[in-house]
Amino acid sequence: MTDIKEKKQKHKEDLKLTILEAAKKLFVQEGYESTSIRKIAKEIGFSPTTIYLYYKDKNDIVYALHREGFQLLRQQFGALESVDDPFQRIKALGRVYIDFAFRNPDYYQVMFMMKEPMTFLETHCAHEQWPEGERAFDFLRGTVAQCQEQGWFKGLDGNFVALQTWGAVHGLVTLYLSEHMSKIAENLALELSVRELVNKSFEVFVTFIEQSKK
Structure with missing residues (x-):
């Protein structure tokens, strides 16, 4: 039985x-x-x-996909909890986030580029609540706070540092997924693939932060 x-x-x-x-x-x-x-x-x-x-309906399906995508992303973020140096963890978070988008473009669009999951939340959850996104953002924000304890991001609000970091990486990924990045690559005439251009741009962003501490 x-x-x-x-x-x-x-x-x-x-x-x-x-x-x-x-x-x-x-x-x-x-x-x-x-x-x-x-x-x-x-x-x-x-x-x-x-x-x-x-x-129940199409809205139920799109939100289920939204949850599935965040579960996959959290699993990958979870492996980074063992990284002791918080700034190295931020860099690793960025790389993992970009790699997740490369490997799961459909999930990424449902999670971050479609408005329908947010509409579902407005109807079924408390006002301004986004549990999946909040858990991911809290991990980044906590890492930023640990960085500040070590002297990074002096005089800055950690919430905005975390938001700007997320926004920078999301922007690169969105340019890639929307195929705008391929046009930029053609215009720059660089001997890099579009994915390499995204990763290189992220490394430049990290280097800029590192230099700002000196």
Whole structure:
């Protein structure tokens, strides 16, 4: 009996994952508004009724994808908790964040470039609450605070330092995902791939911070 229950549970989880993968693909390729439950069902070869067994509506699906993406990102950030030097941890956070976006562009767009998960939060959660983003930001903000204890970012509000750091890296990633960076690379005529250009730009940003302490 236990084996049967386990098989049913696995089937349920596998089907939910299949639904999410199909929805993620359609949301990014066709846009949120153009994607319907019927289209998602057609993509996976099931009836719309099957999807409604697991998700209330399209909003429920996009927020589930949003959570899945942040879970993946937190797992990668978690490995950096063992980095003792907080400034080295900030640099590692930036590199991991960029690599995550390179490897998971569809998730990244759902997490940071689509407004629909935020709309879901406004409807279902407390005002101005964003639990997934807040946990990730708190890790960065805590690392910035530890850096300040060691003399970095003197006279600056740590909240704004963390926000600016996130914004700088997000900007590079967004230019890459939107393919604007490829046009910049062509204009600069550098012998670098677009990914290399993103990583090099981040290293320059870090070097600028390091030099400002001297």
